[in-house]
Amino acid sequence: MNCEVKAKDRVGTINPIFTCQPCGAQYVSIGVKDCIGIVHGGQGCVMFVRLLISQHLKESFEIASSSVHEDGAVFGALDRVETAVDVLLMRYPHVKVIPIITTCSTEVIGDDIDGVITKLEDELLAVKYPDREVHLVPIHTPSFVGSMVTGYDVAVRDFVKKFATKGEPNGKVNLITGWVNPGDVTALKHLLAEMEIDATVLFEIETFDSPLMPTGDAVSHGETTVEDLQGTANALGTIALNRYEGGKAAEFLEKKFKVPAVIGPTPIGIRNTDTFLKRLSEMTGKPIPPSLVRERGIAIDAITDVAHMFLADKRVALFGNPDLVLGLAEFCLDLEMRPVLLLLGDDNGRYADDPRIKALQENAEFPMEIVTNADLWDLEDRIKNKGLELDLILGHSKGRFISIDNGVPMVRVGFPTYDRAGLFRHPVVGYAGATWLVEQIANTLFTDMEYKKNKEWLLNVW
Amino acid sequence: MPYHEFDCSKCIPERKMHAVTKGAGEDLTSCLPLGYLNTIPGTISERGCAYCGAKHVIGTPMKDVLHVSHGPVGCTYDTWQTKRYISDNDNFQLKYTFATDVKEKHIVFGAEKMLKENILEAFDAFPHIKRMTIYQTCATALIGDDINAIAGEVMEERPDVDIFVCNSPGFGGPSQSGGHHKINIAWLNQKVGTVEPEITSDYVINYVGEYNIQGDQEVMLDFFKRMGIQVLSTFTGNGKYDDLRAMHRAHLNVLECARSAEYICDELRVRYGIPRLDIDGFGFKALGDSLRKIGLFFGIEDRAEAIIAEETARWQPELDWYKERLMGKRVCLWPGGSKLWHWAHAIQAEMGVNVVSVYTKFGHQGDMEKGVSRCGEGALAIDDPNELEGQEALRNLRPDVIFTGKRPGEVAKKMRVPYLNAHAYHNGPYKGFEGWVRFARDIYNAVYSPMHQLSALDISQDAIPGDTGFMTRRMLSDATLPEAVRNDPSMRPYTGAFDPIAAIRAKTDYPEFPRRSAIEAAE
Numbered sequence: 011m012n013c014e015v016k017a018k019d020r021v022g023t024i025n026p027i028f029t030c031q032p033c034g035a036q037y038v039s040i041g042v043k044d045c046i047g048i049v050h051g052g053q054g055c056v057m058f059v060r061l062l063i064s065q066h067l068k069e070s071f072e073i074a075s076s077s078v079h080e081d082g083a084v085f086g087a088l089d090r091v092e093t094a095v096d097v098l099l100m101r102y103p104h105v106k107v108i109p110i111i112t113t114c115s116t117e118v119i120g121d122d123i124d125g126v127i128t129k130l131e132d133e134l135l136a137v138k139y140p141d142r143e144v145h146l147v148p149i150h151t152p153s154f155v156g157s158m159v160t161g162y163d164v165a166v167r168d169f170v171k172k173f174a175t176k177g178e179p180n181g182k183v184n185l186i187t188g189w190v191n192p193g194d195v196t197a198l199k200h201l202l203a204e205m206e207i208d209a210t211v212l213f214e215i216e217t218f219d220s221p222l223m224p225t226g227d228a229v230s231h232g233e234t235t236v237e238d239l240q241g242t243a244n245a246l247g248t249i250a251l252n253r254y255e256g257g258k259a260a261e262f263l264e265k266k267f268k269v270p271a272v273i274g275p276t277p278i279g280i281r282n283t284d285t286f287l288k289r290l291s292e293m294t295g296k297p298i299p300p301s302l303v304r305e306r307g308i309a310i311d312a313i314t315d316v317a318h319m320f321l322a323d324k325r326v327a328l329f330g331n332p333d334l335v336l337g338l339a340e341f342c343l344d345l346e347m348r349p350v351l352l353l354l355g356d357d358n359g360r361y362a363d364d365p366r367i368k369a370l371q372e373n374a375e376f377p378m379e380i381v382t383n384a385d386l387w388d389l390e391d392r393i394k395n396k397g398l399e400l401d402l403i404l405g406h407s408k409g410r411f412i413s414i415d416n417g418v419p420m421v422r423v424g425f426p427t428y429d430r431a432g433l434f435r436h437p438v439v440g441y442a443g444a445t446w447l448v449e450q451i452a453n454t455l456f457t458d459m460e461y462k463k464n465k466e467w468l469l470n471v472w
Numbered sequence: 473m474p475y476h477e478f479d480c481s482k483c484i485p486e487r488k489m490h491a492v493t494k495g496a497g498e499d500l501t502s503c504l505p506l507g508y509l510n511t512i513p514g515t516i517s518e519r520g521c522a523y524c525g526a527k528h529v530i531g532t533p534m535k536d537v538l539h540v541s542h543g544p545v546g547c548t549y550d551t552w553q554t555k556r557y558i559s560d561n562d563n564f565q566l567k568y569t570f571a572t573d574v575k576e577k578h579i580v581f582g583a584e585k586m587l588k589e590n591i592l593e594a595f596d597a598f599p600h601i602k603r604m605t606i607y608q609t610c611a612t613a614l615i616g617d618d619i620n621a622i623a624g625e626v627m628e629e630r631p632d633v634d635i636f637v638c639n640s641p642g643f644g645g646p647s648q649s650g651g652h653h654k655i656n657i658a659w660l661n662q663k664v665g666t667v668e669p670e671i672t673s674d675y676v677i678n679y680v681g682e683y684n685i686q687g688d689q690e691v692m693l694d695f696f697k698r699m700g701i702q703v704l705s706t707f708t709g710n711g712k713y714d715d716l717r718a719m720h721r722a723h724l725n726v727l728e729c730a731r732s733a734e735y736i737c738d739e740l741r742v743r744y745g746i747p748r749l750d751i752d753g754f755g756f757k758a759l760g761d762s763l764r765k766i767g768l769f770f771g772i773e774d775r776a777e778a779i780i781a782e783e784t785a786r787w788q789p790e791l792d793w794y795k796e797r798l799m800g801k802r803v804c805l806w807p808g809g810s811k812l813w814h815w816a817h818a819i820q821a822e823m824g825v826n827v828v829s830v831y832t833k834f835g836h837q838g839d840m841e842k843g844v845s846r847c848g849e850g851a852l853a854i855d856d857p858n859e860l861e862g863q864e865a866l867r868n869l870r871p872d873v874i875f876t877g878k879r880p881g882e883v884a885k886k887m888r889v890p891y892l893n894a895h896a897y898h899n900g901p902y903k904g905f906e907g908w909v910r911f912a913r914d915i916y917n918a919v920y921s922p923m924h925q926l927s928a929l930d931i932s933q934d935a936i937p938g939d940t941g942f943m944t945r946r947m948l949s950d951a952t953l954p955e956a957v958r959n960d961p962s963m964r965p966y967t968g969a970f971d972p973i974a975a976i977r978a979k980t981d982y983p984e985f986p987r988r989s990a991i992e993a994a995e
Contacts, residue, residue, distance in 0.1 A: 022590035023545050023571040024597060030546025048514060052610055052642030054521030058550035061879050070882035072859060077511035083614065083643040094514030100483040101860055114544050115610035115643055118579060153544035154576050154611060224930040226888040387597065408553060411567045
């Protein structure tokens with residue numbers, strides 16, 4: 011078999027691909043309108059995640075900490091949650107939704123956040139805030155389980171679980187985007203609009219990219235409302251674009267409310283976008299309009315300009331969120347490239363039966379490795395010490411030195427991409443995303459050819 | 473006491489004693505906020521944790537070391553590539569970070585066995601590195617792993633390696649400051665005195681509390697070398713592990729950031745009798761005085777004076793150019809700990825700006841004492857600020873520029889306040905004479921950015937000028953300057969390079985001063 015799937019063969023992690031679960035839950039929380047999460051743990055679990063998100067989006071987001079200190083770690087820290095909820099409600103009159111997000115420390119000491127939420131509902135909320143709409147959402151994200159990706163998945167499910175309420179069918183589609191950028195949401199909403207489909211987008215994060223206004227009062231925050239979340243139980247169906255980032259919520263809605271779930275494919279590339287539109291069409295009965303035929307044509311035109319001339323047989327390593335990596339790998343194959351190494355940065359047991367991985371295993375025409383529980387040393391060690399030859403890396407900014415030090419050009423994609431300007435504004439999904447990605451890849455390879463004087467004259471007549 | 477009560481914090485009265493406005497004739501006896509107390513949950517404080525205070529702030533700038541965090545992967549990931557402490561060995565410590573990757577099964581059954589496997593694996597992956605630091609995290613502190621014992625086992629089995637252990641879980645104390653303390657004392661207890669250095673000068677110092685942000689340490693080392701001073705170790709920026717084991721042989725501890733590293737200086741004084749001299753690399757006057765004090769201590773004041781004269785002649789005209797143009801600009805000086813007092817006086821005296829507010833995330837009352845005393849009347853001092861208080865202060869104070877962290881800088885941006893990174897700098901280094909000019913240059917570039925000017929215009933309501941296709945910084949800054957100042961030939965804008973550190977690293981022509989013993993023998 012050409013394609014080998016294996017787990018990292020070391021115990022420890024050198025240069026991690028992911029951070030831990032609470033980060034994923036925090037990224038979800040900022041997508042909800044009138045919501046400020048409280049992370050129950052040490053202050054670093056919030057401070058650094060806020061820094062990370064601000065590095066990626068060049069915006070600041072509000073997330074609170076329960077500020078667990080030594081006494082709390084020893085005697086239990088639920089009183090810190092109670093204070094945090096009260097302080098947050100007193101000082102932020104618009105806040106309606108407060109997820110309580112656990113961390114490793116508060117899971118190890120066994121703080122019962124579900125219990126304290128009941129207590130707060132019965133006491134604080136009933137007595138001090140009787141006329142105020144407040145929702146407390148428990149989210150268990152111990153850092154020693156899964157990764158930021160599973161944390162995202164768990165949090166989407168828990169928000170949906172908290173709010174989804176059976177009512178009249180609303181004729182809408184639930185579109186769970188997974189961990190994407192504002193530019194992706196714009197691209198997805200464009201496709202929905204062309205199809206004339208009314209959808210609840212989880213999460214409405216286009217506004218993460220917010221303006222600097224003369225009034226000086228703009229803030230960055232998501233716009234998914236409590237009503238949006240409540241209505242998810244009454245939709246025509248759910249499409250979760252990413253199996254590992256939102257799949258759990260889709261399954262929950264199907265099981266609990268009989269809302270049919272379609273999970274995947276991640277609409278990266280032409281083929282997967284086609285499939286996404288087909289599924290939308292099947293779910294809603296709406297046809298795919300001529301405007302999208304034309305849009306698809308523009309993308310294929312752009313891709314045809316570069317694919318077989320410049321991209322064919324280029325060897326690519328990919329790392330990052332699993333749906334992104336697998337979607338990109340599939341697209342690379344359509345582009346005639348060779349995705350020779352795929353690094354999935356956690357030990358999710360469900361990778362074993364991922365149909366995309368199986369298809370790669372069955373059809374790989376060149377040696378390909380898929381490493382689970384991988385770290386960035388799995389990439390660097392292969393380049394430096396094991397003779398892996400690459401033409402391109404696709405991954406996020408934490409791998410930047412592998413590219414820099416080994417002279418392998420890299421296109422930044424995923425989260426976080428803090429060492430390039432404005433990438434969050436551009437989509438990787440849909441036809442627009444396909445065009446953007448391919449042109450980014452081509453231009454990056456062109457710059458590398460020129461910098462290394464490697465057939466740089468080729469472009470004289472292109 | 474002139475406490476400042478924020479409107480947004482009226483509902484949490486205990487916050488009131490954490491902010492003061494310095495009134496006419498007031499000093500520290502009447503004007504000092506509380507400091508370093510437990511954080512109020514849910515305030516959206518900017519504080520970090522004691523793990524990051526130990527590992528991220530102090531441990532990781534050490535350059536020839538495998539830095540391992542024993543815990544789930546997040547602590548490691550989050551404290552990796554978020555600072556600019558460079559080193560002259562191709563930034564090894566910025567590039568590589570190690571997590572033992574503790575999972576649920578380890579929480580249940582213990583993680584000591586896998587810790588040992590991790591240590592061996594890491595040394596095997598980087599065979600040329602023989603030194604390691606291991607940092608405890610919340611999770612492994614709570615399950616009670618004995619990291620010291622495992623490190624000891626490995627050192628017995630592999631005599632060529634050396635491992636330092638720092639037990640500073642994230643929840644230890646109100647902020648990152650708790651971690652500074654723990655790692656100071658742990659290093660002293662475990663490592664100082666375990667290596668004997670070669671002494672090559674009559675004047676031997678440790679340079680302490682210096683983290684080589686954008687090359688600060690290398691700038692300062694250049695001065696020390698020009699004075700013929702041997703720097704045994706730097707704690708810890710661009711510092712070597714084994715050099716720091718030899719700290720006990722210095723004649724003097726030269727201390728820069730007292731907030732993060734005074735503990736080890738004080739203990740080195742107690743245990744080894746090494747005096748502590750607090751210095752300050754920021755600002756012409758403060759830096760000049762610092763070099764003089766060191767010179768005075770060793771009796772080589774003339775060497776200090778020569779440097780001060782040379783550097784001042786070179787850079788004063790450029791600093792003055794900016795001073796004329798920054799005069800009276802209102803500054804919020806909102807750093808982490810010690811910069812509020814390192815910078816407060818110096819930027820007012822030497823750049824002409826007006827510090828309208830200081831704050832500290834993790835400083836103690838002692839930092840506030842120094843900060844408040846170096847501010848003028850009307851300055852607002854805030855301890856452990858939070859999101860809403862920061863915004864309220866910015867709305868009320870209307871500063872022209874703010875010096876703060878990356879993420880709070882994004883908040884300021886939205887409020888139309890230009891920001892400079894106070895922790896990692898914009899285009900540093902900021903220490904040294906040239907560095908101080910670079911800081912002034914960065915402030916100028918932020919304040920007079922044509923884009924900042926454009927951001928105020930509401931095109932739906934305001935009159936659009938329409939008579940010009942561009943503006944320059946100079947057109948904005950010089951509009952109201954008197955002719956004589958505008959064209960004063962004795963001043964000029966910054967003329968240095970994009971990267972001044974490259975030249976320092978390439979430098980070899982340091983003076984050689986004969987040792988006293990050699991002179992005596994000759995006589």
